[in-house]
Amino acid sequence: MTQPSAIIDSRVNAMIREFADHRGFVGMPEHRVIYRSYEFPKTRQVWKVELGAEAFALKLDYEADSDGRLAKEFRELQNLSAHFAKYDKLGIATPVYLSPTGTFCVTEFLDHKTAGERLQAVESDQTRRQVFRRAGLWLHAMHEYEPQKRKEFWGNWMVKELDEIVARGEMQAPADDVAYMRAILHEQTRKVNRIRDTHATSHGDFHGENIMLGPGMTYGFDFTEARAKMAVYDVVDFLKVDIYRDTPVAEIDNTGITKAHRDMFFKGYKHKIDKGVLDVSLRGRLLLDWASITRESHAKIRADRILYRNLKPRLDIAFAKA
Incomplete structure:
Protein backbone atom coordinates (compact mmCIF):
# COMPACT_ATOMS: atom_id res chain seq x y z
CA MET A 1 0.00 0.00 0.00
CA THR A 2 1.30 3.48 -0.85
CA GLN A 3 2.45 5.46 2.16
CA PRO A 4 0.71 8.79 2.85
CA SER A 5 2.66 11.96 2.12
CA ALA A 6 2.86 12.84 5.82
CA ILE A 7 6.35 12.50 7.27
CA ILE A 8 7.70 8.96 6.95
CA ASP A 9 11.29 10.05 7.25
CA SER A 10 12.28 13.62 6.56
CA ARG A 11 15.41 12.53 4.71
CA VAL A 12 13.50 10.23 2.39
CA ASN A 13 10.92 12.92 1.71
CA ALA A 14 13.70 15.40 0.91
CA MET A 15 15.26 12.96 -1.56
CA ILE A 16 11.94 12.33 -3.25
CA ARG A 17 11.26 16.07 -3.45
CA GLU A 18 14.70 16.66 -4.96
CA PHE A 19 14.09 14.07 -7.65
CA ALA A 20 10.54 15.30 -8.34
CA ASP A 21 11.84 18.86 -8.77
CA HIS A 22 14.53 17.58 -11.12
CA ARG A 23 11.81 16.01 -13.27
CA GLY A 24 9.58 19.09 -13.06
CA PHE A 25 6.87 17.19 -11.19
CA VAL A 26 4.48 19.27 -9.07
CA GLY A 27 2.98 17.78 -5.91
CA MET A 28 4.03 14.95 -3.65
CA PRO A 29 4.78 11.73 -5.53
CA GLU A 30 3.31 8.42 -4.47
CA HIS A 31 6.05 6.42 -2.75
CA ARG A 32 6.62 3.27 -0.72
CA VAL A 33 9.61 1.32 0.51
CA ILE A 34 10.16 -1.91 -1.44
CA TYR A 35 13.50 -3.10 -0.04
CA ARG A 36 15.60 -2.75 3.09
CA SER A 37 19.09 -4.18 3.31
CA TYR A 38 19.23 -7.21 5.60
CA GLU A 39 22.49 -5.99 7.15
CA PHE A 40 21.80 -2.24 7.02
CA PRO A 41 17.99 -1.86 7.11
CA LYS A 42 18.03 1.70 8.46
CA THR A 43 20.59 3.13 6.07
CA ARG A 44 20.24 1.23 2.77
CA GLN A 45 16.82 1.10 1.19
CA VAL A 46 14.99 1.16 -2.15
CA TRP A 47 11.76 3.13 -2.63
CA LYS A 48 9.29 2.99 -5.48
CA VAL A 49 8.47 6.56 -6.52
CA GLU A 50 5.60 7.37 -8.88
CA LEU A 51 5.50 10.67 -10.74
CA GLY A 52 2.10 10.40 -12.32
CA ALA A 53 2.22 7.53 -14.81
CA GLU A 54 6.00 7.14 -14.51
CA ALA A 55 7.53 4.79 -11.92
CA PHE A 56 11.11 4.85 -10.64
CA ALA A 57 13.29 3.03 -8.14
CA LEU A 58 15.08 5.35 -5.70
CA LYS A 59 18.06 3.65 -4.05
CA LEU A 60 19.47 5.38 -0.99
CA ASP A 61 22.42 5.01 1.32
CA TYR A 62 22.55 7.56 4.12
CA GLU A 63 26.26 6.84 4.67
CA ALA A 64 27.33 7.36 1.05
CA ASP A 65 28.93 10.53 -0.26
CA SER A 66 29.50 12.30 -3.58
CA ASP A 67 32.15 9.77 -4.61
CA GLY A 68 30.81 6.79 -2.67
CA ARG A 69 29.24 3.45 -3.54
CA LEU A 70 26.07 4.80 -5.16
CA ALA A 71 27.93 7.37 -7.27
CA LYS A 72 30.25 4.64 -8.52
CA GLU A 73 27.33 2.33 -9.22
CA PHE A 74 25.50 5.05 -11.14
CA ARG A 75 28.52 5.70 -13.36
CA GLU A 76 28.77 1.95 -13.95
CA LEU A 77 25.09 1.87 -14.89
CA GLN A 78 25.61 4.62 -17.46
CA ASN A 79 28.44 2.68 -19.09
CA LEU A 80 26.53 -0.60 -18.93
CA SER A 81 23.49 0.99 -20.56
CA ALA A 82 25.60 1.73 -23.60
CA HIS A 83 27.09 -1.77 -23.52
CA PHE A 84 23.77 -3.62 -23.28
CA ALA A 85 22.26 -1.50 -26.05
CA LYS A 86 24.25 -3.76 -28.40
CA TYR A 87 22.27 -6.86 -27.37
CA ASP A 88 18.81 -7.93 -28.38
CA LYS A 89 16.47 -8.81 -25.49
CA LEU A 90 19.07 -8.09 -22.77
CA GLY A 91 19.30 -4.97 -20.64
CA ILE A 92 19.63 -3.26 -17.27
CA ALA A 93 17.55 -0.81 -15.26
CA THR A 94 18.12 2.50 -17.05
CA PRO A 95 19.90 5.09 -14.86
CA VAL A 96 17.90 8.29 -14.49
CA TYR A 97 19.33 10.56 -11.76
CA LEU A 98 22.21 10.81 -9.28
CA SER A 99 21.92 13.22 -6.37
CA PRO A 100 24.87 15.64 -6.11
CA THR A 101 25.37 14.41 -2.54
CA GLY A 102 25.74 10.80 -3.71
CA THR A 103 23.28 9.61 -1.06
CA PHE A 104 20.73 8.37 -3.59
CA CYS A 105 20.34 7.47 -7.22
CA VAL A 106 17.30 6.70 -9.36
CA THR A 107 16.67 4.18 -12.12
CA GLU A 108 13.59 3.17 -14.05
CA PHE A 109 11.32 0.84 -12.07
CA LEU A 110 11.20 -2.68 -13.51
CA ASP A 111 7.91 -4.36 -12.70
CA HIS A 112 8.75 -7.98 -13.49
Whole structure:
Protein backbone atom coordinates (compact mmCIF):
# COMPACT_ATOMS: atom_id res chain seq x y z
CA MET A 1 0.00 0.00 0.00
CA THR A 2 1.30 3.48 -0.85
CA GLN A 3 2.45 5.46 2.16
CA PRO A 4 0.71 8.79 2.85
CA SER A 5 2.66 11.96 2.12
CA ALA A 6 2.86 12.84 5.82
CA ILE A 7 6.35 12.50 7.27
CA ILE A 8 7.70 8.96 6.95
CA ASP A 9 11.29 10.05 7.25
CA SER A 10 12.28 13.62 6.56
CA ARG A 11 15.41 12.53 4.71
CA VAL A 12 13.50 10.23 2.39
CA ASN A 13 10.92 12.92 1.71
CA ALA A 14 13.70 15.40 0.91
CA MET A 15 15.26 12.96 -1.56
CA ILE A 16 11.94 12.33 -3.25
CA ARG A 17 11.26 16.07 -3.45
CA GLU A 18 14.70 16.66 -4.96
CA PHE A 19 14.09 14.07 -7.65
CA ALA A 20 10.54 15.30 -8.34
CA ASP A 21 11.84 18.86 -8.77
CA HIS A 22 14.53 17.58 -11.12
CA ARG A 23 11.81 16.01 -13.27
CA GLY A 24 9.58 19.09 -13.06
CA PHE A 25 6.87 17.19 -11.19
CA VAL A 26 4.48 19.27 -9.07
CA GLY A 27 2.98 17.78 -5.91
CA MET A 28 4.03 14.95 -3.65
CA PRO A 29 4.78 11.73 -5.53
CA GLU A 30 3.31 8.42 -4.47
CA HIS A 31 6.05 6.42 -2.75
CA ARG A 32 6.62 3.27 -0.72
CA VAL A 33 9.61 1.32 0.51
CA ILE A 34 10.16 -1.91 -1.44
CA TYR A 35 13.50 -3.10 -0.04
CA ARG A 36 15.60 -2.75 3.09
CA SER A 37 19.09 -4.18 3.31
CA TYR A 38 19.23 -7.21 5.60
CA GLU A 39 22.49 -5.99 7.15
CA PHE A 40 21.80 -2.24 7.02
CA PRO A 41 17.99 -1.86 7.11
CA LYS A 42 18.03 1.70 8.46
CA THR A 43 20.59 3.13 6.07
CA ARG A 44 20.24 1.23 2.77
CA GLN A 45 16.82 1.10 1.19
CA VAL A 46 14.99 1.16 -2.15
CA TRP A 47 11.76 3.13 -2.63
CA LYS A 48 9.29 2.99 -5.48
CA VAL A 49 8.47 6.56 -6.52
CA GLU A 50 5.60 7.37 -8.88
CA LEU A 51 5.50 10.67 -10.74
CA GLY A 52 2.10 10.40 -12.32
CA ALA A 53 2.22 7.53 -14.81
CA GLU A 54 6.00 7.14 -14.51
CA ALA A 55 7.53 4.79 -11.92
CA PHE A 56 11.11 4.85 -10.64
CA ALA A 57 13.29 3.03 -8.14
CA LEU A 58 15.08 5.35 -5.70
CA LYS A 59 18.06 3.65 -4.05
CA LEU A 60 19.47 5.38 -0.99
CA ASP A 61 22.42 5.01 1.32
CA TYR A 62 22.55 7.56 4.12
CA GLU A 63 26.26 6.84 4.67
CA ALA A 64 27.33 7.36 1.05
CA ASP A 65 28.93 10.53 -0.26
CA SER A 66 29.50 12.30 -3.58
CA ASP A 67 32.15 9.77 -4.61
CA GLY A 68 30.81 6.79 -2.67
CA ARG A 69 29.24 3.45 -3.54
CA LEU A 70 26.07 4.80 -5.16
CA ALA A 71 27.93 7.37 -7.27
CA LYS A 72 30.25 4.64 -8.52
CA GLU A 73 27.33 2.33 -9.22
CA PHE A 74 25.50 5.05 -11.14
CA ARG A 75 28.52 5.70 -13.36
CA GLU A 76 28.77 1.95 -13.95
CA LEU A 77 25.09 1.87 -14.89
CA GLN A 78 25.61 4.62 -17.46
CA ASN A 79 28.44 2.68 -19.09
CA LEU A 80 26.53 -0.60 -18.93
CA SER A 81 23.49 0.99 -20.56
CA ALA A 82 25.60 1.73 -23.60
CA HIS A 83 27.09 -1.77 -23.52
CA PHE A 84 23.77 -3.62 -23.28
CA ALA A 85 22.26 -1.50 -26.05
CA LYS A 86 24.25 -3.76 -28.40
CA TYR A 87 22.27 -6.86 -27.37
CA ASP A 88 18.81 -7.93 -28.38
CA LYS A 89 16.47 -8.81 -25.49
CA LEU A 90 19.07 -8.09 -22.77
CA GLY A 91 19.30 -4.97 -20.64
CA ILE A 92 19.63 -3.26 -17.27
CA ALA A 93 17.55 -0.81 -15.26
CA THR A 94 18.12 2.50 -17.05
CA PRO A 95 19.90 5.09 -14.86
CA VAL A 96 17.90 8.29 -14.49
CA TYR A 97 19.33 10.56 -11.76
CA LEU A 98 22.21 10.81 -9.28
CA SER A 99 21.92 13.22 -6.37
CA PRO A 100 24.87 15.64 -6.11
CA THR A 101 25.37 14.41 -2.54
CA GLY A 102 25.74 10.80 -3.71
CA THR A 103 23.28 9.61 -1.06
CA PHE A 104 20.73 8.37 -3.59
CA CYS A 105 20.34 7.47 -7.22
CA VAL A 106 17.30 6.70 -9.36
CA THR A 107 16.67 4.18 -12.12
CA GLU A 108 13.59 3.17 -14.05
CA PHE A 109 11.32 0.84 -12.07
CA LEU A 110 11.20 -2.68 -13.51
CA ASP A 111 7.91 -4.36 -12.70
CA HIS A 112 8.75 -7.98 -13.49
CA LYS A 113 9.32 -11.14 -11.49
CA THR A 114 12.87 -11.98 -10.51
CA ALA A 115 14.47 -15.24 -11.60
CA GLY A 116 14.17 -16.50 -8.04
CA GLU A 117 10.46 -15.71 -7.91
CA ARG A 118 9.84 -17.44 -11.23
CA LEU A 119 11.71 -20.55 -10.13
CA GLN A 120 9.62 -20.74 -6.98
CA ALA A 121 6.33 -20.14 -8.79
CA VAL A 122 6.46 -22.43 -11.81
CA GLU A 123 6.07 -26.20 -11.96
CA SER A 124 6.97 -26.64 -15.63
CA ASP A 125 10.42 -28.18 -16.10
CA GLN A 126 10.79 -26.40 -19.43
CA THR A 127 9.97 -22.99 -17.96
CA ARG A 128 12.49 -23.46 -15.13
CA ARG A 129 15.16 -24.46 -17.62
CA GLN A 130 14.51 -21.34 -19.67
CA VAL A 131 15.11 -19.20 -16.58
CA PHE A 132 18.61 -20.68 -16.34
CA ARG A 133 19.24 -20.26 -20.08
CA ARG A 134 18.20 -16.60 -20.00
CA ALA A 135 20.37 -15.94 -16.96
CA GLY A 136 23.30 -17.51 -18.83
CA LEU A 137 22.67 -15.30 -21.85
CA TRP A 138 22.59 -12.16 -19.71
CA LEU A 139 25.76 -13.06 -17.83
CA HIS A 140 27.56 -13.89 -21.08
CA ALA A 141 26.85 -10.32 -22.22
CA MET A 142 27.95 -8.89 -18.86
CA HIS A 143 31.28 -10.68 -19.09
CA GLU A 144 31.86 -9.07 -22.50
CA TYR A 145 31.61 -5.58 -20.99
CA GLU A 146 35.40 -5.16 -20.96
CA PRO A 147 38.23 -7.28 -22.41
CA GLN A 148 38.72 -10.53 -20.50
CA LYS A 149 41.99 -11.82 -19.08
CA ARG A 150 43.28 -15.21 -18.00
CA LYS A 151 44.32 -15.35 -14.36
CA GLU A 152 45.21 -18.04 -11.86
CA PHE A 153 42.40 -19.42 -9.75
CA TRP A 154 42.98 -19.62 -6.00
CA GLY A 155 40.28 -21.36 -3.97
CA ASN A 156 42.06 -21.42 -0.60
CA TRP A 157 39.70 -18.73 0.67
CA MET A 158 36.85 -21.28 0.79
CA VAL A 159 38.73 -23.60 3.16
CA LYS A 160 39.88 -20.65 5.28
CA GLU A 161 36.34 -19.26 5.55
CA LEU A 162 35.01 -22.71 6.45
CA ASP A 163 37.60 -23.05 9.21
CA GLU A 164 36.51 -19.70 10.63
CA ILE A 165 32.87 -20.83 10.66
CA VAL A 166 33.77 -24.08 12.43
CA ALA A 167 35.88 -22.22 15.00
CA ARG A 168 32.88 -20.14 16.07
CA GLY A 169 31.15 -23.32 17.27
CA GLU A 170 27.66 -22.24 16.20
CA MET A 171 26.93 -24.66 13.33
CA GLN A 172 23.70 -26.58 13.07
CA ALA A 173 25.53 -29.03 10.81
CA PRO A 174 27.27 -31.99 12.52
CA ALA A 175 30.94 -31.16 13.00
CA ASP A 176 32.04 -34.62 11.80
CA ASP A 177 30.17 -34.24 8.50
CA VAL A 178 31.65 -30.79 7.91
CA ALA A 179 35.15 -32.05 8.75
CA TYR A 180 34.77 -34.92 6.27
CA MET A 181 33.65 -32.60 3.49
CA ARG A 182 36.23 -29.98 4.39
CA ALA A 183 39.04 -32.52 3.90
CA ILE A 184 37.74 -33.40 0.43
CA LEU A 185 37.28 -29.74 -0.48
CA HIS A 186 40.83 -28.96 0.66
CA GLU A 187 42.30 -31.68 -1.52
CA GLN A 188 40.20 -30.76 -4.55
CA THR A 189 41.04 -27.08 -4.17
CA ARG A 190 44.75 -27.88 -4.07
CA LYS A 191 44.41 -29.67 -7.43
CA VAL A 192 42.77 -26.76 -9.26
CA ASN A 193 44.75 -23.90 -7.71
CA ARG A 194 46.87 -22.04 -10.27
CA ILE A 195 44.69 -23.09 -13.21
CA ARG A 196 44.37 -20.08 -15.49
CA ASP A 197 40.70 -19.24 -16.00
CA THR A 198 38.51 -16.40 -17.26
CA HIS A 199 38.79 -13.10 -15.39
CA ALA A 200 36.19 -10.49 -16.35
CA THR A 201 34.31 -7.44 -15.16
CA SER A 202 31.61 -9.22 -13.18
CA HIS A 203 28.27 -8.42 -11.60
CA GLY A 204 29.63 -9.41 -8.19
CA ASP A 205 26.28 -10.37 -6.63
CA PHE A 206 24.57 -12.35 -9.37
CA HIS A 207 21.91 -14.21 -7.42
CA GLY A 208 18.33 -14.96 -8.44
CA GLU A 209 16.88 -11.73 -7.01
CA ASN A 210 19.18 -9.48 -9.04
CA ILE A 211 17.87 -10.50 -12.44
CA MET A 212 14.35 -9.88 -13.77
CA LEU A 213 12.58 -11.67 -16.60
CA GLY A 214 10.10 -9.60 -18.57
CA PRO A 215 8.24 -10.55 -21.76
CA GLY A 216 11.06 -11.04 -24.25
CA MET A 217 13.58 -9.12 -22.10
CA THR A 218 16.05 -10.11 -19.38
CA TYR A 219 17.32 -7.37 -17.06
CA GLY A 220 20.14 -7.27 -14.51
CA PHE A 221 20.31 -4.78 -11.68
CA ASP A 222 22.09 -3.88 -8.41
CA PHE A 223 25.68 -3.36 -9.54
CA THR A 224 27.08 -2.15 -6.22
CA GLU A 225 29.54 -5.06 -6.12
CA ALA A 226 30.52 -4.97 -9.81
CA ARG A 227 34.27 -5.35 -10.33
CA ALA A 228 36.89 -7.39 -12.16
CA LYS A 229 37.14 -10.90 -10.70
CA MET A 230 37.19 -14.56 -11.67
CA ALA A 231 34.14 -15.11 -13.87
CA VAL A 232 33.38 -18.46 -12.24
CA TYR A 233 32.08 -16.74 -9.11
CA ASP A 234 29.21 -15.03 -10.97
CA VAL A 235 28.33 -18.41 -12.50
CA VAL A 236 28.31 -20.09 -9.08
CA ASP A 237 26.24 -17.29 -7.54
CA PHE A 238 23.45 -17.92 -10.00
CA LEU A 239 23.58 -21.69 -10.28
CA LYS A 240 23.18 -22.07 -6.54
CA VAL A 241 19.66 -20.59 -6.75
CA ASP A 242 18.81 -24.18 -7.66
CA ILE A 243 19.13 -25.22 -4.00
CA TYR A 244 15.88 -23.47 -3.09
CA ARG A 245 13.88 -26.11 -4.93
CA ASP A 246 13.19 -29.71 -3.95
CA THR A 247 14.77 -31.82 -6.67
CA PRO A 248 14.76 -35.64 -6.95
CA VAL A 249 18.17 -37.01 -5.98
CA ALA A 250 18.50 -38.76 -9.35
CA GLU A 251 18.50 -35.35 -11.10
CA ILE A 252 21.37 -33.89 -9.03
CA ASP A 253 24.86 -33.89 -10.54
CA ASN A 254 28.14 -34.43 -8.68
CA THR A 255 28.35 -30.77 -7.64
CA GLY A 256 24.94 -30.70 -5.92
CA ILE A 257 23.15 -28.83 -8.73
CA THR A 258 20.28 -30.04 -10.91
CA LYS A 259 22.05 -31.27 -14.05
CA ALA A 260 19.36 -30.04 -16.46
CA HIS A 261 19.51 -26.53 -14.97
CA ARG A 262 23.29 -26.37 -15.18
CA ASP A 263 23.20 -27.58 -18.79
CA MET A 264 20.61 -24.96 -19.75
CA PHE A 265 22.63 -22.17 -18.13
CA PHE A 266 25.54 -23.05 -20.39
CA LYS A 267 23.25 -23.01 -23.42
CA GLY A 268 23.33 -19.24 -22.89
CA TYR A 269 26.73 -18.70 -21.29
CA LYS A 270 29.55 -19.51 -23.71
CA HIS A 271 32.73 -18.04 -22.20
CA LYS A 272 35.38 -20.59 -21.28
CA ILE A 273 35.14 -21.71 -17.65
CA ASP A 274 37.39 -24.54 -16.50
CA LYS A 275 35.17 -27.46 -15.46
CA GLY A 276 37.38 -28.48 -12.54
CA VAL A 277 37.42 -24.93 -11.17
CA LEU A 278 33.64 -24.66 -11.53
CA ASP A 279 32.98 -28.02 -9.86
CA VAL A 280 35.16 -27.23 -6.85
CA SER A 281 33.73 -23.71 -6.54
CA LEU A 282 30.15 -25.04 -6.55
CA ARG A 283 30.89 -27.68 -3.90
CA GLY A 284 32.71 -25.15 -1.75
CA ARG A 285 29.91 -22.60 -1.99
CA LEU A 286 27.19 -25.09 -1.05
CA LEU A 287 29.24 -26.37 1.87
CA LEU A 288 29.84 -22.83 3.12
CA ASP A 289 26.12 -22.06 2.89
CA TRP A 290 25.25 -25.20 4.86
CA ALA A 291 27.89 -24.65 7.55
CA SER A 292 26.85 -20.99 7.91
CA ILE A 293 23.41 -21.95 9.22
CA THR A 294 23.68 -21.62 13.00
CA ARG A 295 21.75 -23.53 15.62
CA GLU A 296 20.01 -20.29 16.57
CA SER A 297 18.99 -19.36 13.02
CA HIS A 298 17.86 -22.92 12.33
CA ALA A 299 15.56 -22.76 15.36
CA LYS A 300 14.16 -19.30 14.60
CA ILE A 301 14.12 -18.90 10.81
CA ARG A 302 11.97 -21.18 8.67
CA ALA A 303 13.90 -20.29 5.50
CA ASP A 304 17.13 -21.52 7.09
CA ARG A 305 15.47 -24.81 8.07
CA ILE A 306 14.34 -25.32 4.48
CA LEU A 307 17.79 -24.41 3.15
CA TYR A 308 19.45 -26.76 5.62
CA ARG A 309 17.12 -29.59 4.63
CA ASN A 310 17.63 -29.01 0.90
CA LEU A 311 21.40 -28.76 1.09
CA LYS A 312 22.11 -31.97 3.01
CA PRO A 313 21.25 -34.53 0.26
CA ARG A 314 22.97 -32.37 -2.35
CA LEU A 315 26.15 -32.23 -0.29
CA ASP A 316 26.03 -35.97 0.28
CA ILE A 317 26.10 -36.39 -3.49
CA ALA A 318 28.68 -33.65 -4.11
CA PHE A 319 31.06 -35.10 -1.53
CA ALA A 320 30.10 -38.78 -2.15
CA LYS A 321 28.71 -39.33 1.35
CA ALA A 322 25.29 -40.71 0.41
